[in-house]
Amino acid sequence: MIELILNALADLGIDTYRISRTESQSAEAFFVKKRLDLTRRTVLTDYTVSVYRAFGRDGQKLLGACDAPVYPGMTGDEVKEALSSAWHAASFVGNPWYPLYEGRREDFLPSKSGFAGKSPEENLKTMADALFAADTRGDVFLNSAEIFSTRKLHRIVSSGGVDVSWETCEVSGEYVVQCPSPADVETYHQFRCLEPDAASLRADVEKALTRTRDRAAATRPPKAGTYTVILSDEHMRELFSYYLDRSSSGMIYQKYSDFAVGRSVQGDGVQGDAVTVILKAAEPYDGEGIPLRDRTLVEDGVLRAIHGGARCAHYLGIEPTGQYRRIEVPSGSVPLADLKRRPHLYVAAFSDFQMNSLSGHFGGEIRLAYLYDGETVTPVTGGSVNGSILECQKHMTFSRERYSSARYSGPLAVAIEGVAVAGLDG
Amino acid sequence: MKVKDSPYLRANKPLFQKLLAALLERYPYASILASDIREKSYRVNRVTTSLADGGIFSGRGFVVKVFDGGHWSEHSFNQISEELLPGILEQIGRAAAMAEIALPEGVTAGVYTAPAEEKAVFSGSTDYEVDPDELGDDVILARLNAIKERGLAYSDKVLDCAVRAEWNRTSKLFLSPGKDLQQDVMWTTGGATVIARKGQELKNSYKSISCLGGMELLDRLESGVEKIAATTIELLDSVPIVPGEYECVCTPEVTGMIVHEAFGHGVEMDMFVKDRAQARQFIGRYVASPLVTMHDGACSAPQTGTYFFDDEGVMAHDTVVIDKGVLKTGISDYQSAVALGTEPTGNGRRESYRRKAYTRMTNTWFEGGADSVEDMIASVKDGLLLEDPSSGMEDPKNWGIQCMVNFAREIKDGRLTGRIFSPIVLTGYVPDLLKSITMMSPDVELSGGGFCGKGAKEWVKVSDGGPYIKARIRLG
Structure with a gap:
């Protein structure tokens, strides 16, 4: 099919293009309590063909782009018609000209994951066993679970010389934990495993079971006020997304962010820990075929790099780094136990914790938090956290303990001083 | 056509x-x-x-x-x-x-x-007035650019004005031993966002619109960008709200988010099968003010959640979920209905052919009431007008609310003071909020500018809405 597309592009005289193909197979299982409710398989091939058209307007050199709807099984004439339509549409998209990323043909990179070489069904079984192995307590249990085991073969070919291909394997999913007494409650959890680390998944489920039992014992929200709030686990990744987003070439080019290399991005007079963020190459290439390598993004609160694709990199006169999804953050110096010594609100679960990188606002409704008033720890539920990273980033202290997931490796927790919390009046 | x-x-x-x-x-x-x-x-x-x-x-x-x-x-x-x-x-x-x-x-x-x-x-197929292909990409982009230029020109404080439009033409065929079904549906959405800077903080206001149809939507999109820009400039002077419970008037967009996030997800009956929805125990009981009647259904309104049959071959319904405050029924996909021994309601939807079908909302809305918006605001001694919903998250098991609203306007002694608070998080217990509704305006507005997820995935197009409502809501 790629040959068919290349021939059609040549016939149409389209000399600037990028073709992405993903061939995927998955095995999927859906469980309700301890009952297998549905099984699924998918076998899919997807193409994304972007065509680029250079033209001039008012003395300015422009480049238009449009994705074309190309599907497997299309005939040569159908492909040609789709590409021709996209080529026509691209002439109305007048962005300043930029070059596509220029690369070369590279050898296929097989996945190094422990999932590689096994069928999606086998990998699904491994992680399903791990998930349910922890479900032994009786009073708190897995209410339901969905598991998706996927193997993908990626290939990107472009007129810039890129011809790269690689394999990825993963098992991802979600599960809900229920505790019927003293209050009937549930908690929702997601997982994404790049390695068949059954022990980690089992430990995560065990932690989820414990926290859901704690949530069942929580009866009221915290009092409204200002707290030292402790966040942990995947909420750490969401918190750091502010630095990742604001250092992207797209946000900087659009002047949504004034981050600049060599300048502090954490403000002056940092009284807590300085922020360091490393971009991690979780896959060998990004969606433009740009090779990914680990890069220091922020070091001790100072921006060291701007990241992003070819277009905005050209506009800003910087090297295109590609798009990253995983970050690494160095450990803090303070044990979590020490962070917890002072009065605090440790929010273990939100309904949906969000960082708005435009406004800097972060928050969410509290599903489970542990309130320590200096003497006792009380589980609480309800109310919401409403913070601003712009105001709080000078007062963040990171834990020595670490947490790792598909998108984040770094301190398990952070204590943030002076965060507004909505809850009970008075 | x-x-x-x-x-x-x-x-x-x-x-x-x-x-x-x-x-x-x-x-x-x-x-x-x-x-x-x-x-x-x-x-x-x-x-x-x-x-x-x-x-x-x-x-x-x-x-x-x-x-x-x-x-x-x-x-x-x-x-x-x-x-x-x-x-x-x-x-x-x-x-x-x-x-x-x-x-x-x-x-x-x-x-x-x-x-x-x-x-x-x-x-069956739906109607449209303006075919996007016939109108042409050049005309569509030119009209969006004209809106953008008006937004940028509104004030030198405006950093950016982003304008978008999308159309979707869906054809589906469902075949089974007893069924031979075909449908062709087109919807179009659009919106404008105006952004301004306040130091390191970027403030924005936006408006999304949608229709079951084609690019006739552009006529509506072309009005109102100045109002969005004016709101954005107002937001530069916004302050955080003092957390607490307030008497609130909600715009139809905010009502829609409450209908959808706070209650709609709770009556998805695949959650009944899993014992994940508190609503199952409340069938036949008051869960809302007697003023409240709630619908969901692919044929309950002509909007982005409209279709003729669902992804399991069940014909579309108009389901009355709440009738005058009493919870009557949930909404259901086929497999859940089989498990529960109930009738499916035409709510079995897939993100695409790649994904499993779940119980999903379609067009979800409250019926209107008899109160004018002016009377509603005049009745508030110390409260807020909530506008611009941004996101929400369901909690069917515990009927907890998490809805994010871009801003709230202060109301004192029945008048808007001009003071504005941002951002706003709505929390609380769903029945408490719905039972506190004391006034509803007559006109119902639905909008399908966004997408609905199940948990954190499985995106489908829906619409939601209702009238202006007045209720007591916990805000932070």
Whole structure:
């Protein structure tokens, strides 16, 4: 099919293009309590063909782009018609000209994951066993679970010389934990495993079971006020997304962010820990075929790099780094136990914790938090956290303990001083 | 004009019928859903123009669902031909065999009873006024750019004005032993966002609109960008709210978010099957003020959640979920209805042929009341007007609310003071909020500018809305 597309592009005289193909197979299982409710398989091939058209307007050199709807099984004439339509549409998209990323043909990179070489069904079984192995307590249990085991073969070919291909394997999913007494409650959890680390998944489920039992014992929200709030686990990744987003070439080019290399991005007079963020190459290439390598993004609160694709990199006169999804953050110096010594609100679960990188606002409704008033720890539920990273980033202290997931490796927790919390009046 | 059918689905229908016949030789029940979906999106802002012929829903593909006498399994694929049929049948066999090999210790395969379906043959398409293809990409982008320029010109404090439009043309074919259904539906959405800077903080206001139809939507999109820009400039002087419980008037957009997030997710009956929804215990009981009547259904309103039959071949419904404050029923996909022994309500929806069907909302809304908006605001001694919903998260089990609202306007002694608070988080217990509703305006507005997820995935297009409502809400 790629040959068919290349021939059609040549016939149409389209000399600037990028073709992405993903061939995927998955095995999927859906469980309700301890009952297998549905099984699924998918076998899919997807193409994304972007065509680029250079033209001039008012003395300015422009480049238009449009994705074309190309599907497997299309005939040569159908492909040609789709590409021709996209080529026509691209002439109305007048962005300043930029070059596509220029690369070369590279050898296929097989996945190094422990999932590689096994069928999606086998990998699904491994992680399903791990998930349910922890479900032994009786009073708190897995209410339901969905598991998706996927193997993908990626290939990107472009007129810039890129011809790269690689394999990825993963098992991802979600599960809900229920505790019927003293209050009937549930908690929702997601997982994404790049390695068949059954022990980690089992430990995560065990932690989820414990926290859901704690949530069942929580009866009221915290009092409204200002707290030292402790966040942990995947909420750490969401918190750091502010630095990742604001250092992207797209946000900087659009002047949504004034981050600049060599300048502090954490403000002056940092009284807590300085922020360091490393971009991690979780896959060998990004969606433009740009090779990914680990890069220091922020070091001790100072921006060291701007990241992003070819277009905005050209506009800003910087090297295109590609798009990253995983970050690494160095450990803090303070044990979590020490962070917890002072009065605090440790929010273990939100309904949906969000960082708005435009406004800097972060928050969410509290599903489970542990309130320590200096003497006792009380589980609480309800109310919401409403913070601003712009105001709080000078007062963040990171834990020595670490947490790792598909998108984040770094301190398990952070204590943030002076965060507004909505809850009970008075 | 009527949306045309898909030549691709029409041409390949004999092949789908052949596959179905082969499946029925192996399984007591089988169905095929074939989709051909095209969508196009247009985006402009101060420095960028983008156009994509494709989106998260677009593509051609198929999902086969089989029942082997006790267990359901599915296979999704996007290539079909005479030569590929044996391989497709083998893959379906592998999906069914997973019921034996995917079982962890202590887990058993679920057992369902044989499905029963009534015979039905249907073909339908929705209407539109302006065909996006005929209007042309150049005209659409030029009109969006003109809106953008007006937004940018409103004030030198405006950093950016982003304007977008998308259209989606969905053709589906559903074949089963008793059903031969075809539908062709087109919806269009658009919106404008104006951004301004306050130091390191960026403030924005936006408006999304949608219609069941085509690019006639642009006429509506062209009015109102100055109002959005004015609100954004106002937001530069916004302050955080003092957390607490307030008397609130909600715009129809905020009402829609409450209807959808706070209550709609709680009556999705696949959650009843899993014992994940508190609503199941409240059927027949008051869960809201007697002023409240709530609908959901693909044929309950002409909007972005409209279709003629769902992804399991069940015809669309208009379900009255709450009638004068009393919870009457939930909404259901087919497999959940079989498990619960209830009637399916035409709410079995897939993100695409790639994904499983779940119970999903469609067009979800409150009926209007009898109070004018002016009277509602005049009745508030110390409260807020909530505007610009941004996101929400469901909690069917515990009926907790998390809804994010961009801003709130202060009301003192029945008048808007001009003071503005941002951002706002709504929290609380759903029945407490719904029972506190004391006033509702007559006119109902629905909007389908966004997407609905299930948990953190499975995006589908929906609409929601209602009238202005007055209620007591905990804010932070």
